Amino acid sequence: MNIRQIQILRELYPSRSHIFSTHLAENFGVSERTIRNDVRDINCLLVEYGAEIVRNHHHELTLLVSDENRFKQFIEEEILKDNAHPVEKEDRVIYLVRKFLLSQTYHKLEDLADELYVSRSTAQNDLKDVKVVLKKFDIKVVTRPNYGLILQGDEQQIRNAISELLFERFGRNFINMNQHEWLLDGEKMSFIYEALIRNLKEYTINISDIALNNLVIHIAIAYRRIIDQKIIPEGKGQWIDLTEEFEYKIAQEILKEIETKLNVTFPPLEVSYVTMHLLGTKLNHKVHSSDVDPLGQLVHEIIDKADKTLNLRVANDKELYSAILLHLKPAVHRFKYEMNIRNPMLDAIKANYPLAFEASVIASQVIENHLNIKINEDEIGYIALHFGAAIERRKMVVKPPNILVVCASGLGSAQLLLYKMRRKFGHRINLLEAVEYHNLNAEVLEDVDHILSTIPLPDSIHTPWTLVSDIFGDKDMDVVEDIVSERSDFVMDQFLDMDLMFTHMDFKTPEAVIGFLSKVVLENNMVDEDIKESVLHRESVASTAFGQLVAMPHPIESMSQTTFLTIATLKNPIDWYGKQVQLVILLNVAKELEYSLEPLYKHLISLIDDHKRVQACLETTSTRTLWGIIRGY
Incomplete structure (x- = not known):
């Protein structure tokens, strides 16, 4: 197939939507007859792979697939054989984002369209999405007449975009350094990683694996940008006072080793950036704080606010206090220097621990009010892990619910009901007693979690209650099972x-x-x-x-x-x-x-x-x- 025919298929795949042949002819600058000839040639190939492009009387073209497996084979062999040219719109957008972020030259729209095997209009639409993606970082794609398109933005923001957009897309597995060839060859990436490990061990600095990977990413991006003669201006040197920090010396040693091996010179400001990473990710293992410590007071307020808002019942969890305090000590440096860490577990945390995540959102608001900073989702996700652990610890010591029985039909029915419940649920419930309705009062209800009543109770009774029959049959057993197990269909x-x-x-x-x-x-x-x-x-x-x-x-x-x-x-x-x-x-x-x-x-x-x-x-x-x-x- 020629380039135009590949482009036609890429227009029709994977959306399988209707496209006017006149539209294709206009986009490619050819006649509609040429498009019909292209479709005929494409169909000669597709017939062997269970697919066909059909044309209706409105001159609309549609891709029909009768054998998905054989057609998938064709796509892999003919369309996807060059992985540098993505088919899906999302993949094309990230391809263009990477091209603009890593390139120092101008790009013409026509050349980008040819490179992606799509029409000019499709490339133009993809470019709109590229601009939306980069807008988050205050980066623009600007046009210069007779030259083409090029990136325009703050150097620090460009580096942030490379880190957040491209590494999120292409992975963070540092076991195989060759997977980052698009940024730096595997040998250089490995050396940066090993230099970090050597110096961190020598100075007994302990950081998490994720923090280590983030630091490797930061140094690799800095190296690539410096080689491309893209330096962060000294005006950005708000961290120059970090020279007095112990971590500054370690940062100097790390970058000095990399400079010698990779023949590059890191400006002093880059040393401050690495220092900032070390300060913001260093793990502590002991709590050196008290209630008079402002940070300790902040942690107490965080836990109290989240506990009262969401009724978590973790206010007295000392492990939670220690964990959040230890997390905040290096985090304060991240907040101070506007250093955003990446959390690869974020989506999993939000999906699996939503209550803990909401507690962490509340925590972030308390921190923002006290420290006058804004915390991003990644940081919120890390704090959520500590609340999640506290919730799990609380589950381990949960007491069985206190159940009170209200029975209006006499002692015999009450005793039968109590006996059946004890036999069925045993230690899973704490069965208090059976009382008459007229004996219900605040003192009786003080420690009751749930009431099982053989008669409807008035609205004045605020304790949760469930109506059961006098004989307490199988359906009533199921109701109590719902209460004991906290089954969600019951509470909904x-x-x-x-x-x-x-x-x-x-x-x-x-x-x-x-x-x-x-x-x-x-x-x-x-x-x-x-x-x-x-x-x-x-x-x-x-x-x-x-x-x-x-x-x-x-x-x-x-x-x-x-x-x-x-x-x-x-x-x-x-x-x-x-x-x-x-x-x-x-x-x-x-x-x-x-x-x-x-x-x-x-x-x-x-x-x-x-x-x-x-x-x-x-x-x-x-x-x-x-x-x-x-x-x-």
Whole structure:
């Protein structure tokens, strides 16, 4: 196939959408007849691989595949044989991002299109996405007449972009240094790694494996940029005072060894950058702090705020206090020097420990208020690990629930009910006693977690209660099993309301969805007035998109008297700050919690992880059906 024919296939694959032949002819600067001839030639090849390009009476071209396996073989052999030329739009965008970040020359749009085997218009659309990606770093792709396109931006931001965008894409496995040939050859990468290891061991500096990898990345990028004569201006030298730090001497030794071996000269400012990394990632193993220490006081406030807001029951966990204090000591240096560390576990932490992540978001707000700095998602993720460990420790010492029985039919029924429960659940519950309704009072209910009653109880009874039959049959046994196991289908009832569920809504942005759901609960007098602003503030701290087309936004602080969910499905997926979302679950948490949110989060995460249930939510137009799917029927 010629280049144009490859381009035609790349236009049709992988979206398999309809494309007008006139559109292709215009893009490639040829006649429509030439396009028809190209399609005929392509089909001669595709017939052996179970595929065909068909043309309807509207002159639309569509790629039809009857044998996916054979067609995949064709794509791998003919289209993907040169891995430098990606097919998928996402891959093309990151290819262009890498090309601009690592190149010092101008690029013409036509040349980029030929290089990618796509039309000029496709390359132009890809370039729009490249500009969006780079905008986060205040980097622009500018055009100079008669020259072409080139990158324009602050050198430090360009280095940050290389680190965050390209290393995130191409991996961080330092066992095989050759995987980073796109930046530096394997031999040089290995030497940087080994030089770091030697000096860190010599000076007994202990850092995590992730921090070590990040430092290798930083030095490798600095080396590449210096070789390309791209130096950070001295005006950026706000860390020059680090010369008095012990870590500055270590940084000098590390870079001196690399300079000698790789024939490069690192400016003094680069020594300060490496010093900053060492200060910001050095591991401590002992707590040298007290309640009078400002940092110790900050940690206490962090834990108290998160514990009260989310009812975590970890306020007295001394290990949590020590862990967060040890984390914050080097982190303060990262905050001070605006050093962003990368957290490769971030998505897994958000997906598997959502409650701990929310505790960490609360912690970040306390830190920001005290230190007047902004903490990014990666740092929040690391703090979440400490809250997650505390939650797991608390589970290990959880006492069985205290169950009180209210029986109106007499002593015989009460004793039978108590006997059956003891035989079934044994030590899994702490069965207090059986009492009559008229004997219920504050003293009796003081330590009760749940009431099993054979009669309906009035609203004046605030302790959770469940109605059971006098004979306490199998269904009643299942109810108690739900209580003991904290089964999420049991706890979901109190959080769901069909009047707060909406299907197939036509919104295009997260702001529009949040605005609608906020308006609904506001009009029902369920939340404080600034609910929308609070939810958007929470999104600005860290996106609540979990993947799997689900987002779970919520206010940065509790704004309601009760905990409840407001749910909307969308007609089509929308971009939710970097992830595609079609199911939105707005979570409002009560200002004063009397129970753990863990069962609720556990249930919601099980929903997110269940692709079939999510798809069922998206497909139904019935709020009753949606209610049942969310509940877990």
